Amino acid sequence: MPISFAKPNKPGLVVYLTTGDPDLATTREIALAAIDNGADVIELGVPFSDPLADGPVIQRASERAVARGVRLSDVLRVCREIREARPEAGIILFSYLNPVIRMGLPAFAQAAKESGADGVLLTDMIVEEAGEYLEVMRKNALAPVFLAAPTSPDARLRAIAENSQGFVYAISRVGITGKQAELAADACLLVERLRKFTSMPIALGFGISNAAQVRAVSCFADAAVVGSAVVELIERTPAAQAPQVVGQFVRDLLRHPPQ
Amino acid sequence: MNATATTTPTVDSANARRAGRFGVYGGRYVPETLMAALEELEAAYALADADPAFHAELDGLLHHYCGRPTPLYFASRMTEHLGGARIYLKREDLLHTGAHKINNALGQGLLARRMGKQRIIAETGAGQHGVATATVCALFGMECVIYMGEEDMRRQELNVFRMRLLGAEVRGVGAGSATLKDAINEAMRDWVTNVRSTYYILGSALGAHPYPTMVRNFQRVIGREARAQMLEQEGKLPTAIVACVGGGSNAIGAFYEFLGDKDVRLVGVEAGGRGTALGEHAARFQSPGGGLPGVLQGTYSYVLQNDAGQVATTHSVSAGLDYASVGPEHAMLHDSGRAVYTSASDAEALAATSALARLEGILPALESAHAIAEAMKMAPKMAKTDVLMVNLSGRGDKDIGILAREMDLKGAGAGPQERER
Numbered sequence: 001m002p003i004s005f006a007k008p009n010k011p012g013l014v015v016y017l018t019t020g021d022p023d024l025a026t027t028r029e030i031a032l033a034a035i036d037n038g039a040d041v042i043e044l045g046v047p048f049s050d051p052l053a054d055g056p057v058i059q060r061a062s063e064r065a066v067a068r069g070v071r072l073s074d075v076l077r078v079c080r081e082i083r084e085a086r087p088e089a090g091i092i093l094f095s096y097l098n099p100v101i102r103m104g105l106p107a108f109a110q111a112a113k114e115s116g117a118d119g120v121l122l123t124d125m126i127v128e129e130a131g132e133y134l135e136v137m138r139k140n141a142l143a144p145v146f147l148a149a150p151t152s153p154d155a156r157l158r159a160i161a162e163n164s165q166g167f168v169y170a171i172s173r174v175g176i177t178g179k180q181a182e183l184a185a186d187a188c189l190l191v192e193r194l195r196k197f198t199s200m201p202i203a204l205g206f207g208i209s210n211a212a213q214v215r216a217v218s219c220f221a222d223a224a225v226v227g228s229a230v231v232e233l234i235e236r237t238p239a240a241q242a243p244q245v246v247g248q249f250v251r252d253l254l255r256h257p258p259q
Numbered sequence: 260m261n262a263t264a265t266t267t268p269t270v271d272s273a274n275a276r277r278a279g280r281f282g283v284y285g286g287r288y289v290p291e292t293l294m295a296a297l298e299e300l301e302a303a304y305a306l307a308d309a310d311p312a313f314h315a316e317l318d319g320l321l322h323h324y325c326g327r328p329t330p331l332y333f334a335s336r337m338t339e340h341l342g343g344a345r346i347y348l349k350r351e352d353l354l355h356t357g358a359h360k361i362n363n364a365l366g367q368g369l370l371a372r373r374m375g376k377q378r379i380i381a382e383t384g385a386g387q388h389g390v391a392t393a394t395v396c397a398l399f400g401m402e403c404v405i406y407m408g409e410e411d412m413r414r415q416e417l418n419v420f421r422m423r424l425l426g427a428e429v430r431g432v433g434a435g436s437a438t439l440k441d442a443i444n445e446a447m448r449d450w451v452t453n454v455r456s457t458y459y460i461l462g463s464a465l466g467a468h469p470y471p472t473m474v475r476n477f478q479r480v481i482g483r484e485a486r487a488q489m490l491e492q493e494g495k496l497p498t499a500i501v502a503c504v505g506g507g508s509n510a511i512g513a514f515y516e517f518l519g520d521k522d523v524r525l526v527g528v529e530a531g532g533r534g535t536a537l538g539e540h541a542a543r544f545q546s547p548g549g550g551l552p553g554v555l556q557g558t559y560s561y562v563l564q565n566d567a568g569q570v571a572t573t574h575s576v577s578a579g580l581d582y583a584s585v586g587p588e589h590a591m592l593h594d595s596g597r598a599v600y601t602s603a604s605d606a607e608a609l610a611a612t613s614a615l616a617r618l619e620g621i622l623p624a625l626e627s628a629h630a631i632a633e634a635m636k637m638a639p640k641m642a643k644t645d646v647l648m649v650n651l652s653g654r655g656d657k658d659i660g661i662l663a664r665e666m667d668l669k670g671a672g673a674g675p676q677e678r679e680r
Contacts, residue, residue, distance in 0.1 A: 049435065049569040050555060052444040053290040053451065059434065071567040097288055097554045102568030124288040124554065149292040151454060156294060174292050175452040 003090040003118055003143065003166040005040050005201050005223045010254055011214050012223025014203050016043040016094065018061035018231055020070030022239045024078055030234065031082045033247030038254045040223060041090035041167075041203075042082065043121065046075045048096040053123045055178030057228040061235065072099045072108070076115040083116025092119045092145060092166075109136035119143030119166045127159045134163060145169050148194055150186035161198035168194055170221065172206045178228050180207030183216055191221045214253050226253060279468020282594060284587035287467040288554045293447075296454045301469040303374050308476070313369065320365055324398070325355040327480065331488035331648075336618045344498060344641035346634060348621070348651045349485045349513065358624065358653030359481060359509045360391040364460055366477035368395035371458035378402045378453065381460045382446040384411055384439035384505065385579035385626060386418025387653055388462030393427035395460075403427040406446045410437040411578040418657050436572040439505075439582045443556050463506025464586035467557030471587050478512025481650060486516050489648065498645040499524035499637065502652065503629040504600065505541070505579045507586035509652035514598060524599070527589060528633040530575030531602035537563065541573040543585045544593050544600035550584070560587040576605035576661065577625035579653075603632035609665055611635055612655060624653035625661065 005012030015034045019027050031042045047065035051058060072095070079091055093112055100108045100122065112120060119142055125133060127146060137144040143166030148157055151174055161168055170191055173184035184207070191202050204217050205225030217224040230246060237245045278301075279285045287297060307313040321327040330353065334346045351359040364381075371379060379401050383389030389405040396403035405422055409431045412419050422429050435441040443466075450459045464474040489497055500517060502510035504527040517523045532540030535548045543550035543561040550561035555570055563571040563583040575581040592598035603611070608625055611632035616622045623631055627650070634649045641647060655662070662668060 050440065050444055052447045052556065055448075063434070066569055069567075073567075098562065098564065098570070099568035101553050102551075102564065102566070123290055124557070126287060126289065126291060126294055129286055129288060147291040149290075149294070151292055151295040153295060156291075160291070171292060174454050176448045 003041060003201070007040070009256065010038060011218030012201070012203065013039050013214065013250070013254060014041040014043055014205070014223050014225040015039040015230055015250060016045055016225060016227030018045040018047055018058060018065055019075040019078055020047055020065035020068055021061040021231070021234065022064070022242070023068070024070065024074055026239045026242055028078050028081050029243040030246045032085055033243040034250045035086050035089045037247040037250040039250055041092055043092045043094040043225070043227070044075055044079055046072050046093065046095035046099055048099060051096065053176055055176040055228060057232045057235070058177050061231045072103055076111050079112070079117050080115040091117050092121055093117050094121045095123070097122050097124050105132055105136045109140040109142060113140040113142055117142065119145050121145040121147070121169060123147070127156070127163050130163065147171055148190065150174055150184070150190045154193065157194055158197045161194060161200070164198075164200065167201040167203050167222070168198060169225065170194060170202050170204045172204050172208065175206065177206055179209040179232070183207065183213055187217070188220050211253050211255055215256070279472060281471070281588040282591035284552070284558070284560050284590040285468060285471055286559050287557065288559065289467045289557045290451055292451050292454060293467070296450070297467055297469070299374070304370060304469055304473050307370050307373055313373070317366055317369055321362065321480065325361050325365065326353060328484045328488070329353050331485055331492060333492070334619050337615065338638070340618055341635060341638040343638040343643065344645035344647040345493070345643070346638055347489070347497070347646065347648045349481060349648060351481060351509065351650060351652050352621070352623065352627065352654035356387070356391045356394050357656065358387040358391070359478060359512060360388040360462060361394065362480055362512070363462065363474050363477040363508060364388065364391035364395045367458070367460040367473070368392070368399055368401070371401070371460070372399055374458065376456065376458035378404070378457045379460055380404045380406065380446050380449050380457055381462060382406045382439065382442040383462060384408070384442065384581060385577065385624065386411070386415040386422065386657060387579065387624070389427070389429070390418050390421050390425070392460050392462070393422040393425035396427060397425045404449065405429050406432055406442040406449070408437040408439060408442050409433045411439065411442070414661055415578050415657055416660065438573070438578065440556070440570070447556065463508040464511050464588060465506040465556065465558060465584065471558065474508050475511045475515060475588060478508050479515045481509065481512040482514060482516035485513065485648060489646070493646055495646070496520055496523050497648040498641065499526055500648045500650065501526045501528060501630045501634050501637070502650040503528045503580060503626050504585060504589060505530070505582050505626060507589045509650055511586060511588055513650040514592070518597065525592070525597065526633060526637070527598055527600040528629045529600060529602040530577060530580035530629060531604040531607070532574040533605050537565065537571045539574050540602065541575045541581050541583070542602040543583070545602060552590070555584040558584070558587050560584050560590040561593070576608060576665070577629065579624070579626040580629065601633055603629040607632040609662070612662065613666065621651070622655035623651055624655045625658045627652045628655070
């Protein structure tokens with residue numbers, strides 16, 4: 001199933017969640033609320049002990065989830081529950097490599113497909129190392145999504161574009177995940193450079209946290225990815241209210257014109 | 260699926276996959292943002308390595324500034340005490356800043372200067388790599404930020420003071436177990452954020468390509484010198500070489516020139532900590548209860564982890580060996596059997612520290628004491644004509660606080676051996 005961001009009069013939106021923070025059932029309910037309020041794709045983050053590409057907010061969420069014993073198999077179960085409840089939504093599994101290696105690439109890909117995931121993004125997997133990974137993705141009809149960075153030269157952008165499916169995830173600025181007041185000038189330039197190599201949708205992430213930024217991104221990219229802002233909101237909201245609060249936040253992100 | 264997308268991995272050529280591989284281990288597993296920097300580093304290092312002027316400057320500094328060559332010292336009293344193989348110590352502890360770490364910090368510092376980078380970052384466990392990096396930055400007039408786990412800052416406080424005295428900023432890391440692994444995570448986050456202006460001097464033969472190869476090459480001088488010295492002093496190669504293994508840079512530096520000498524036994528010593536259960540040690544090659552192949556901090560190697568792929572916490576009395584993974588070249592040498600890996604416990608390392616201090620008047624770093632402990636087990640079982648070389652990677656001044664606490668040195672000169680009698 002292709003991942004589609006093409007909805008009239010609405011910016012494309014990807015919402016990242018650290019699965020299992022505060023608990024698995026709440027993550028599921030938050031994902032459903034985000035979808036119902038306009039998120040096109042949910043990135044289900046697999047908590048990892050050493051999230052070296054993440055800023056303090058997602059680090060803390062990851063640490064809490066790991067401490068609760070959340071495993072890759074739990075994330076797959078939540079994925080399946082979301083898929084059963086919302087057949088049309090896009091779901092991407094978002095993980096560091098090691099938990100996937102531990103399960104085994106072929107077993108992981110098969111389980112991901114059975115759980116209804118559309119694709120996979122591995123933070124620390126680059127195209128040069130991706131031979132076996134791409135093969136198991138292909139075998140299971142899953143979309144591999146690679147990251148493209150402002151520092152990536154054209155030859156790398158081409159390889160990233162050619163090996164990604166579903167969409168390409170462009171990183172708005174150099175650095176780790178986290179909120180940021182203004183969009184870097186890097187962002188627009190990177191999306192323009194990527195367009196030379198692909199006609200696939202391009203989602204832009206890192207540092208996007210409010211409606212004005214989502215609207216600004218929609219002028220040049222196909223979707224905005226919002227992660228740390230949502231994870232931080234979940235951190236300071238009681239679990240029982242988190243789905244409703246995140247749903248409202250997502251609706252506000254997409255409000256036109258932004259307030 | 261998007262019909263226009265090709266499924267052919269265009270840059271996944273056999274050549275690209277071989278770069279930085281040690282058997283199946285090594286490689287590059289990093290966020291895409293770092294890839295341009297790693298490619299730039301790889302190219303700059305290749306140019307420097309092929310440039311005689313670069314080596315001439317490095318060799319000059321290693322000699323005049325650091326004191327190379329380091330002695331290969333025949334430890335006669337320890338030899339006599341153990342009653343077996345003749346024991347030699349390669350005295351990296353006598354280098355400027357007190358450990359082998361300066362070999363690599365100086366090499367990478369020169370490379371950073373060639374690349375025009377003015378801001379240097381590094382991680383440190385025991386503080387020796389941090390001190391070496393801070394020293395090189397002072398020498399070259401560069402800005403220096405060192406990441407160090409808060410637990411390590413506490414137990415290696417003297418080195419924290421030394422780094423600050425040298426003008427470095429030491430940033431404590433409280434995440435995880437607040438040790439070396441967590442310091443590397445934070446250094447990598449800094450690098451991802453400041454990648455355009457910053458050079459990351461990684462301190463061990465770890466991380467993404469080209470680091471494991473580059474760090475090993477800067478440490479090869481240990482084995483190169485030792486091989487010539489051994490031939491001169493003993494007229495033959497050593498029967499065995501013993502070195503401690505945290506990330507593994509001193510060990511690979513000592514082993515590398517001997518890899519082709521099949522009769523020379525190579526023995527790496529990991530931190531056995533205080534038990535064999537996960538979390539109680541840092542013995543990645545221990546079996547059972549050791550590590551499994553996985554990816555941590557950019558490279559594919561053995562990693563101590565649970566069955567969900569979460570990286571385990573580790574324990575060692577020595578901060579420099581207290582790490583969940585190990586350099587990928589060691590993983591290859593382990594699997595091929597060319598090197599064997601064993602472990603020494605906290606208690607054995609402490610006893611070895613005391614023994615070397617009293618028999619030879621040399622106070623080893625707690626890391627290096629793990630190698631001494633293994634030598635003390637091996638030597639009595641070897642013939643008197645055998646030669647056992649220990650790489651004494653660092654000196655123990657930094658550990659005085661730990662030793663005072665662990666050995667109750669506040670009494671009237673009584674070490675643990677006396678108390679046990």
